[in-house]
Amino acid sequence: xxxxxxxxxxxxxxxxxxxxxxxxxxxxxxxxxxxxxxxxxxxxxxxxxxxxxxxxxxxxxxxxxxxxxxxxxxxxxxxxxxxxxxxxxxxxxxxxxxxxxxxxxxxxxxxxxxxxxxxxxxxxxxxxxxxxxxxxxxxxxxxxxxxxxxxxxxxxxxxxxxxxxxxxxxxxxxxxxxxxxxxxxxxxxxxxxxxxxxxxxxxxxxxxxxxxxxxxxxxxxxxxxxxxxxxxxxxxxxxxxxxxxx
Amino acid sequence: xxxxxxxxxxxxxxxxxxxxxxxxxxxxxxxxxxxxxxxxxxxxxxxxxxxxxxxxxxxxxxxxxxxxxxxxxxxxxxxxxxxxxxxxxxxxxxxxxxxxxxxxxxxxxxxxxxxxxxxxxxxxxxxxxxxxxxxxxxxxxxxxxxxxxxxxxxxxxxxxxxxxxxxxxxxxxxxxxxxxxxxxxxxxxxxxxxxxxxxxxxxxxxxxxxxxxxxxxxxxxxxxxxxxxxxxxxxxxxxxxxxxxx
DNA sequence: GCAAAAGTGTTGGAAATACACCCATGT
DNA sequence: ACATGGGTGTATTTCCAACACTTTTGC
Numbered sequence: 310x311x312x313x314x315x316x317x318x319x320x321x322x323x324x325x326x327x328x329x330x331x332x333x334x335x336x337x338x339x340x341x342x343x344x345x346x347x348x349x350x351x352x353x354x355x356x357x358x359x360x361x362x363x364x365x366x367x368x369x370x371x372x373x374x375x376x377x378x379x380x381x382x383x384x385x386x387x388x389x390x391x392x393x394x395x396x397x398x399x400x401x402x403x404x405x406x407x408x409x410x411x412x413x414x415x416x417x418x419x420x421x422x423x424x425x426x427x428x429x430x431x432x433x434x435x436x437x438x439x440x441x442x443x444x445x446x447x448x449x450x451x452x453x454x455x456x457x458x459x460x461x462x463x464x465x466x467x468x469x470x471x472x473x474x475x476x477x478x479x480x481x482x483x484x485x486x487x488x489x490x491x492x493x494x495x496x497x498x499x500x501x502x503x504x505x506x507x508x509x510x511x512x513x514x515x516x517x518x519x520x521x522x523x524x525x526x527x528x529x530x531x532x533x534x535x536x537x538x539x540x541x542x543x544x545x546x547x548x549x550x551x552x553x554x555x
Numbered sequence: 556x557x558x559x560x561x562x563x564x565x566x567x568x569x570x571x572x573x574x575x576x577x578x579x580x581x582x583x584x585x586x587x588x589x590x591x592x593x594x595x596x597x598x599x600x601x602x603x604x605x606x607x608x609x610x611x612x613x614x615x616x617x618x619x620x621x622x623x624x625x626x627x628x629x630x631x632x633x634x635x636x637x638x639x640x641x642x643x644x645x646x647x648x649x650x651x652x653x654x655x656x657x658x659x660x661x662x663x664x665x666x667x668x669x670x671x672x673x674x675x676x677x678x679x680x681x682x683x684x685x686x687x688x689x690x691x692x693x694x695x696x697x698x699x700x701x702x703x704x705x706x707x708x709x710x711x712x713x714x715x716x717x718x719x720x721x722x723x724x725x726x727x728x729x730x731x732x733x734x735x736x737x738x739x740x741x742x743x744x745x746x747x748x749x750x751x752x753x754x755x756x757x758x759x760x761x762x763x764x765x766x767x768x769x770x771x772x773x774x775x776x777x778x779x780x781x782x783x784x785x786x787x788x789x790x791x792x793x794x795x796x797x798x799x800x801x
Numbered sequence: 802g803c804a805a806a807a808g809t810g811t812t813g814g815a816a817a818t819a820c821a822c823c824c825a826t827g828t
Numbered sequence: 829a830c831a832t833g834g835g836t837g838t839a840t841t842t843c844c845a846a847c848a849c850t851t852t853t854g855c
Contacts, residue, residue, distance in 0.1 A: 337625040340584045340655075340666055379583035379664045383655035407653045407668050409586075409629035418625045420586055420668075422653050474801050489833075495799065506836075507818065511799060514816095530832040531825040547801075553741065553757060555720045555793075735806075752809070753845070776805040777852040808851070817842075824835070 338418045342386040343374035343457065345405070345425040345464040346395065348444060349481035354497040355430070355444040356461065357394065358453070365415050366454035370445065372461065374421065387424040394442065395428060401480040402426040403471070405464045413456045425464040427480040448500070472498050476517070479538040487525050487533040488512070517543050587667040588632040589620035589703065591651070591710040592641065594676040594690060595727035600743040601676070601690040602707065603640065604699070611661050612700035616691065618707065620667065633670040640688065641674060647726040648672040649717075651710045659702045671710040673726040694746070718744050722763070725784040733771050733779040734758070763789050 346357040358370040373394050377386045383404070392398050402424055409420040430444070447465060452458060472478055478494045479486075492508050512518055518536040525532035592603040604616040619640050623632045629650070638644050648670055655666040676690070693711060698704060717723055724740045725732075738754050758764055764782040771778035 338584070338586045338623065340586065377584065377655075380657065382657060383653065383666070404652055406650055407629065409623075409668070411626065411628060420623075420629070422655070473799050476801060487834090504819075505834090506820085509835085510837095511817090515801075525834095527827095528833085529827055531827090531834050533834055543801075553719050555722060555761075555789075733807090750845070750847085751807090752847085755808085756810095757844095773854095774806085775854055777807050777854085779807055802855105804855085805853090806851100807853095809849090810847105812846085813844105814846100815842100815844080817840100819840080820838090822836090824833105826832085826834095828829105828831085 338420055340377045341374050341419055341421040342377055342383060342390060343372040343421050343423050343460055344387055344390050344394075344402075345372055345423065345461055346391065347425060347427050347447070347468060347481070348430040349494055349497065350430045350444065352493045352497065354447045354481075354494075356447050356450070358443060358445050358450075359394075360441040361454040363415070363454065369452065369454040370443075370450075370457075371454035372423075372457045376419075377422075383422055384424075387422075387426075391426055391428075397428055400426055400428050401477060403467075405460070405467050408456060408460055410456060421460075423460045423464060425468060427468075427477055429481060429483060431483055469499060476538060476540075476543055484537050485521060485523065485535040486537070487535055489533055491536075517546075583664060585663065585665045586623045587620050587665055588623055588629060588636060589618040589667050589669050589706055590633055590636050590640075590648075591618055591669065591671040591707055592637065593671060593673050593693070593714060593727070595740055595743065596676040596690065598739045598743065600693045600740075602693050602696070604689060604691050604696075605640075606687040607700040609661070609700065615698065615700040616689075616696075616703075617700035618669075618703045622665075623668075629668055630670075633668075633672075637672055637674075643674055646672055646674050647723060649713075651706070651713050654702060654706055656702060667706075669706045669710060671714060673714075673723055675727060675729060677729055715745060722784060722786075722789055730783050731767060731769065731781040732783070733781055735779055737782075763792075 348355045348357065357373065359373055361367065361369050361371040373390050375386065375390050377383065381389070384402070387402055387404075388398055391400065391402065403426075405423040405425055407420060407422045411418065413419065413421070447461075450458070450461065453461065468477070472495070478491065478498070481494050482490055488509055491512070492503060492505065495508075496502060517539050519539050521535055521537055523535045525535065594601045594603065603619065605619055607613065607615050607617040619636050621632065621636050623629065627635075630648070633648055633650075634644055637646065637648065649672075651669040651671055653666060653668045657664065659665065659667070693707075696704065696707065699707065714723070718741070724737065724744070727740050728736055734755055737758070738749060738751065741754070742748055763785050765785050767781055767783055769781045771781065
């Protein structure tokens, strides 16, 4: 292994300069951030992809990513990528995990930190000017450039876990939404069907939905009530979770 | 932002060489791995710490970490650190998340990938030769070098979540263990008290524990039966989880 | 015989599930 | 009038929490 390792083995107390030179010597790893941007439209969970800008992967789709600047926070890099591509900030954005396989990038050692984000496609629609950028059905993606399929799968799994314990779904919806739309989000993300009555009962019992006294417009059937999610009430009531379940 | 960003904005198709030179230019971030090694002893959850080898933090305890070699996988780096410090491999080891604050390391920009590991202190006891290495009660740690307290907190939270859905606890115990020991592990990790009868009922109902027909020895009270965990049976029965709960 | 922990069942309440009918709107 | 989804209540089952006494061993 690298000489640094042996240096530490010797357990000498090191000066800052010692460490700084170590960092320079070993500094042959590049760091990037890749964003998995989920959206919801036409009752389907979507992910935003772009054509790879690398010849080797020409024609393949890839996640939105960029190298991290040495003076840039990781979270800032993820937010920057999101902002550049969608014009949005102040959205839900969460680190997934880091992918560092030796062979994941053809240009050399590039370790990437994956983030996922949830955005409301309605708010974002006008801002995409890039026609190499498209929404794809999450369940209709067979292959991506690099190891991006693995990153997507991992992010999707994390989304599925988190959405069951945190009110993420609302980030995918407009401020006002119907119960049907809400249920569609859950059914799409979890890839399951739920009983409509039990679903409503559950959410009404949680008591975080506010009936805003408006109805759906222009639907070809009886219009439903519109609600919004009361985040501040939720923040106060967050619950603990103790149990063993596997 | 960095010129790389503008380059990508222009959406030109890039050659491998273009990217390679970008990687070199921007290559001013060092990557490390820090391991949070949990153990269990004297009915307490412990974490393995070492004295910082950096003058600035002299006297402070820190996690076990090292820079990642450009030719080394992240998981391998974590395993290497574990092996070097404890002599153990083939143990449960999992990535937590990546910490990349600009100011987290005095030597410059060092982004670190945190891993946690669970080891059985009994197996490991003989192999520590380094007297600057000690087990500390997890709940008795006020301050650590670098941002290692945050990394520890984050890892501990992840451990608490995972232990409730996966059979991690058995990695902290000897192959043969009593129900009391098992319950102690859960109570320590989750920092809670559980009803003994309900605890047993739950585990016996899962049907992954095998009564090996032996009893505890040398205990100053009625000895309990010893069990082991049937991993292969567990692997077959893993369950899915669908619900909304927040 | 005393201290200490092992071993064991039942019951009540809460939560999740399954399930069917009438209502309001657009066409 | 009919098609579409909105809106509602109840019965059943399942899971979890609470709870106390007898047994075995070491000292």
